[in-house]
Amino acid sequence: MISHSFVLQPERRGYWLVVNRQRLYWPAEQTELWLTTAGELARMFGEPEQSGDLGQLNGQPVFYWVVNDQRDDEHNWQSPRALLAFGDGIFQLAARAVQVALFIQTHRYCGQCGSAMHLVSWELAALCSRCGHRCYPRIxxxxxxxxxxxxxxxxxxxxxxxxxxxxxxxxxxxxxxxxxxxxxxxxxxxxxxxxxxxxxxxxxxxxxxxxxxxxxxxxxxxxxxxxxxxxxxxxxxxxxxxxxxxxxxxxxxxxxxxxxxxxxxx
Missing domain, CATH: 3.90.79.10 (Nucleoside Triphosphate Pyrophosphohydrolase)
Incomplete structure (x- = not known):
C-alpha cells in the first residue's frame, strides 16, 4: 500500500522523485534515482505541495515531492517516457509519482458538492468531509x-x-x-x-x-x-x-x- 501523508522531517533520506506539471526533475547527466534528504530538496525547490511514500527500491525508501510553480530550468525536467531507458523499476516509480501528483492536483475540490477535499491517511484517496464523496486515482x-x-x-x-x-x-x-x-x-x-x-x-x-x-x-x-x-x-x-x-x-x-x-x- 502507498502512504501519502507523513511528517516531513529534514533528515528523511531516500530516493526522491520531484514532480512538476507532469514532468520529473531529471538533468541530462542523471542516470539513477536521486538519493538525498528532504532538507536538501527543500533548499533546492522550496516546501512541497505534497509528498509521500512510493515504496522501496534496492532496500531504500522511495518518495515523491510535488511542486507546481513555474520553473526556470526547463531543460532539467523530463517526461516520464524519457526514463524508460533506465529500466522498468525506475520507470514504474516515475509513472506512479506523476500519476499521484496529477491525482492530488485534480482533486482539490469535491465534484459532487464543491467543498474542499483532503487525502485520507490509510490509502490513496481524496475524501470530502461534507458529503462523504470519495475519489480514487483515475486509470x-x-x-x-x-x-x-x-x-x-x-x-x-x-x-x-x-x-x-x-x-x-x-x-x-x-x-x-x-x-x-x-x-x-x-x-x-x-x-x-x-x-x-x-x-x-x-x-x-x-x-x-x-x-x-x-x-x-x-x-x-x-x-x-x-x-x-x-x-x-x-x-x-x-x-x-x-x-x-x-x-x-x-x-x-x-x-x-x-x-x-x-x-x-x-
Missing amino acids: APCVLIAVVKDDQLLLARSTRHKTGFFSILAGFVESAETLEQAAVREVKEEVGIDITDLQYVGSQPWPFPHSLMTGFIARYQSGDIKCQPNEIEEAYWFDVANLPEIPPVQTLSGQMIAQVVNTLSK
Missing part, C-alpha cells in the same frame, strides 16, 4: 493489438506521429466493454478489418497521463484495410524482415512487435 485502460496475417504484421501511422513512424493499433476501453471487445472494436474502427484468436501478452503503466496499456496479439480474419479518417493516416501489412521505424523495446508495443518478429522468423 484509463487502453488496448494494444498486434494483428498478424500469414507472415506479415499490420502497422499503422496515426495522425499524431511523424512520417515514417509506425506502430501497432491502440485504443481506449469504453464503458461496459471487456478488453477483448475493445480490441476487436478498435481494429474494426481504425482499419476496417476483423480479427480473431486474441492472445493476451501483458500490460504496462503509461502515465500520459493515467493509462494502463494492455497488449493482445490477434490473427487477421477478414476485410480490407480502410483507414479511419482523422485517426489513422496510413496502415499496411509489413514483412517482419522489413519493418519501418517502430517504438523502442522499452515500450509494450515495441516488445509485442519483437515477439511477433521472433515468432514469425522461426
